[in-house]
Amino acid sequence: MSKLPDARRCQEWAEEMLSHALAAGADSAEVLVGDGSELEVKVRLGEPELVKDAGSRALGLRVLRDHRVAVAYTSDFAPAAMRQFARESVELCGLAEPDPLADLPDRHEMAREVPDLDLWDETAPSFDAAQALRLAKQGEQAALHFDRRVTNSEGGVASRVMGATAFASSAGFSGGYRGTRLSLVVAPVCDDADGKKRNGHYWTSSRFTSGLLDPEAVGLEAARRALAKLGSRKIATCQVPAVFAPEAARALLGQLAGVVSGGAVWRKSSYLAAREGTAVASSLVTVVDDPLRRRAPGSRPFDGEGLAARPNVVVSEGVLRSFLCDVYSARKLGRRSTGSAGRGVGGGPHVSTSNFILLPGKTEAADLERLPQGLYVTDLMGFGFNPVTGDWSQGANGFWIDNGSRAHPVSEITISINFDDLWKSIDGVGNDLDTRSSVQSPTLRVSRITVAGT
């Protein structure tokens, strides 16, 4: 239904709004324009349940006057409305208080080009609702037919997102780019002997249609995962080694991203605030943030303030090398931005990761499970992380490891440890990096964790 997102047109709107803001009295300004379309279909038990097809366009403006900042959002692109919006946004600055550090980047910091990171799939626009429905149906059918114990389904969902992003800043940069992303998720349900239902899911996602896994493979893996949970039970309260599957390890890595953010550091909201240059993890751990990987989910050619994107080493063999900073947090900490600003149309810039990757090791993931006893964690639940102190306690599901193999599925337990101790006690890093999302980890093993169960 929707027209193709047009990065050049977005850039024209961004430049137009920028000139309105400067004409309205802003000392400096920057504009982000997003134009996107989403197609989402859901199939359940073989029947279409949802077809959603829509396009959406919006603009975010940050203006500064006398070092006072205002941030505003609109989806009205009519010429008169744009001028009015610029005027009102500049007036809004009067309510903020002057902050000498609040300013755009220095001119010399700005990006000079927009590298092509191969984020746009020319075949994505022809991926239509009929094709999406076919994919979702095939994936779900594969799961339902895999085993008689698969009795129900939360459905198969296929989606395609296409978007253009453009940015214009009075500090001297204007540019835009396009991207696509496709995905399929299948979620079958099994009935357990105790009357409980057990669900499992599996997904594939790629910037390119050709990068998606076969729908049957996705369905089969989803069914295997649901079936593996049959007979799940609690275990006794204990202290044991824990192996984190890439999906669970990824959640840990996402929490680490929060505490290496310059924003959390200057706000005294990170337990790592004073730890740059010191060991914050086991020497097996190296973490990079790399926005320039071709075709990767979190890639971006420039950051949310118009700085050139660049890879940053965050943790090198366990030593914290650098916090990730946007311009403001860098100034607060007396340094330069690492080009790590994220920006959505709805808010101002903030530190955000691009492709945040824990580099894989050499160990086969299966070898990490060779433990006399331990816990294999497949997924985590809840919000039990205090970034100020590092206190960490989460609900967990997974398997009990006995004598080197998975003995039975485990649910309804929590695992707890201080987050600092967790990273320092990693004694194994697998070679199985999961590259499906923008936070990427291989399997990790922690030498000792507290399990609360029966």
Added chain:
Amino acid sequence: MSCAFRSADRPAPSPLAGIDETVAERLLGEALASGGEYADLYFEFRSAADFVMEEAQVRSVGRALTVGLGVRVLRGDATGYAYTEELSSARMSEVARTAGQIAAAGRRVAPVALTPLSCRDVYSVPESSLTRPGPDKVALLRRADAAARALDARIVRVEASLSEEWREILVFTSDGRLAQDRQPMLRLGVHAVAEEAGRRQGGRSGTALRRGLELFALPGHAPEGHGREAARIALDMLHAEEAPAGPMEVVLGPGESGILLHEAVGHGLEADFNRKKTSNYTDQIGKSVASPLCTVVDDATVAHARGSVNVDDEGNPGQRNLLIEKGILRGYLQDRISARHFHSEATGNGRRESFRCQPLPRMTNTLLLGGQDDPEDIVRSVRRGVYAKNFSGGQVNISNGDFVFSLTESYLIEDGKLTAPLRGVNLIGNGPEVLRQVTMVGHDFRLSEGTWTCGKEGQSVPVGVGTPTVKIARITVGGTRTP
């Protein structure tokens, strides 16, 4: 400061002003032209602003205006959905036809003439906070910030923020319903960090209600109170001890503990999961699912509460629904698709995050009603356990009922008395099993005024929770200290 908030001086006329029955009937006809059985139009206008104060300065001021139309067409259990931010006649027609394509080649149904729905306004405000001058709001933040700092020299950092929203919705349905609502929301939040001898801890306090600025003049709602409360929690937690690990008695304090109910039973009673038989409460109506001490309602009509709605996002009036009566499951939370499936009435629980989303059965304010016990007796009855006071949130797996929720303020109970504050910890349990473990229910019911936001299928909606003091005989506490 002399600058006035422009939109304050001259409140902009609602961009929905030109949308009337004639426009709606035409679009509904176009939506049904491909053979859909039912269609609805959801027009939304949202005006929002936010103010953030950090280091005693207003760091930034934000403003957002959104307007859009979502069109839904149903055929059987299948939904076609499309939306636009552009309310031109041509664009709206295009969106209506796109949504209608789900229903290719069915029998054609014509829309019924529209009749306006009238319903009670449970959150009328004297004036939208958005039309008040900006400096008034900055002054509120300054009061909260100063109170937090003044409490103790160990408070090293305070962040206070205020956000406000005014949402207008207009719903037209092909079965003749026309509903509209105006939904205010005002939120104040304070985060304080305390530091002592290299140790740091944070504390939060805040409120979010469907009110205007008059809220802060009501007894117990002064911004200073939230500043002091956030600072108090941060200071208390400086000396918090490691929490125990393993199953034990837990007392849930009144108000905020309602999040347990929201996770443990609320989601499992949303009718879509039961219609699809993926909830652990599937086919349990009329059966015992909780201790007889438990009566649970979902009440959209609580005056000014965060989760209240006069009408839901499908145009049905919000109401008070009995879910569990003395332990017996009585009903589910319905949206239109599910109500049709169960041959039951709509319950006013069809909600959506915005015009970009299709409605789903959602909670409003989910409440465990008060019982007979004295809250002090409840604490006194515990030899060794945990008293849960504040929470950051929870999560549930609908299909098996396992849930987890995270405590940000809790205390050890020893010999019937609260003793040491405990470091952040999770509770984990299974919904029906935990509700059967409820052995005492206090007479001190309280509605939480916290900023609860519930996520489902990627959609966030504001909700309310409330409970009295409750004793749970056995639940797993996820601390680090093993016995």
